[in-house]
Amino acid sequence: MMEKIILKSQNEEELKEMIERSLTLQEDETYRVKILKYPKKILFVNIKGEYEVEIIKKSELENLENKFSKKEKKQVKENIENNSKDVEEKKIISKPNSSKKNNFKNEIKKSTADATVDKIRGFFKEFIVNTKLDIKIIAIKKENSDKYLVLLDGKDMRYIIGEKGNTLNNFEYLISVLRKFKNIKIMVDSNNYKEKREISLRELARKKGKIVLSTGNAIKLNPMPARERKIIHEEVSFMHGLKTESFGEEPKRYLVIKKFDNKIK
Incomplete structure (x- = not known):
């Protein structure tokens, strides 16, 4: 059984340096990397990625590459066939009436809103876990089409609010420039602050x-x-x-x- 090690790094360059320092390879050996967790940067918190590095024979790596290449070709072919079937099915589906169209649009809007709330909740949960602050999410409310209010509470909220709300203002500003929240505005509040x-x-x-x-x-x-x-x-x-x-x-x-x-x- 070949050697496996777990490494944590912030980027690809750092990972390569760690691998070079950690592994001693024979002439017929190489390594492959499996990503366990991607590196992340949440505002002022850097979270390292986690990788499984395995030493394998060069011949084994070539066999794996050939195997996956064949698998990918098969998948592409199946996707083309499935898409063709979808097109044929769409041709025979009757045109929905206006009420069904409106219901469908409403369902899409509701689904999008729920997905946005889930994305916001996931972000704040991860932020709280990684900063280890005593804070909890009370509620996430949709104020209008592109504005959401996040209500937080906990004894460490003073660190988020800061003097005269300066930290809270900076916190909201940093959230606003994150790519994942580009088209929405997120406001944060606690105890009617x-x-x-x-x-x-x-x-x-x-x-x-x-x-x-x-x-x-x-x-x-x-x-x-x-x-x-x-x-x-x-x-x-x-x-x-x-x-x-x-x-x-x-x-x-x-x-x-x-x-x-x-x-x-």
Whole structure:
């Protein structure tokens, strides 16, 4: 029986270096690699891939390659035949009525939504396991066609929220740039933190607005995500004689509260 070893690495280059250090091959020997787990990067957490490396005879490897080559050709042929049958079957299927079409579309939408929720849940489960944080998923709610709210709880939520919600904002931003969530928006909340944060932001807007009105000097606020900037914009708009302007690029975009120019154009 040939030697087998299990190696963990972050990428292919690292794996090759580990194999070269770990294996001593005879002239008639080579190795093959079986992927047990693919490497992953979840936000700021790197998860190494897991591989089974087996030493085999070169002749055995050639036999395996020939065997799989024949198997692949057979599979392609079967796929072509099956596709042809599918086309013939579609030709004889009667045209569904409009109600069946609508039901089918609704089922597709529901299936897609459920699949998205499952994908989001899987991501957060993996994140919690790999970060070893005391956090649990309470619920995942679909807010609209492309927006989902993830409700979390647990004694380690303070690490996710951070000071004044800065870590939470960065967490949501990092999720938004992941390729798997490209076409959807994921919001994270815990114990109505965002509702409490909104009240705090409105109080901040009123307080800073009064200072601008009394001194005439503009005030620059700290960088905020779009959702929080919108709350400040809205609250300041209720104060006569004030306006807000946005500057900078995400995720460091910020607001300035200032007085309107009194000049008549």
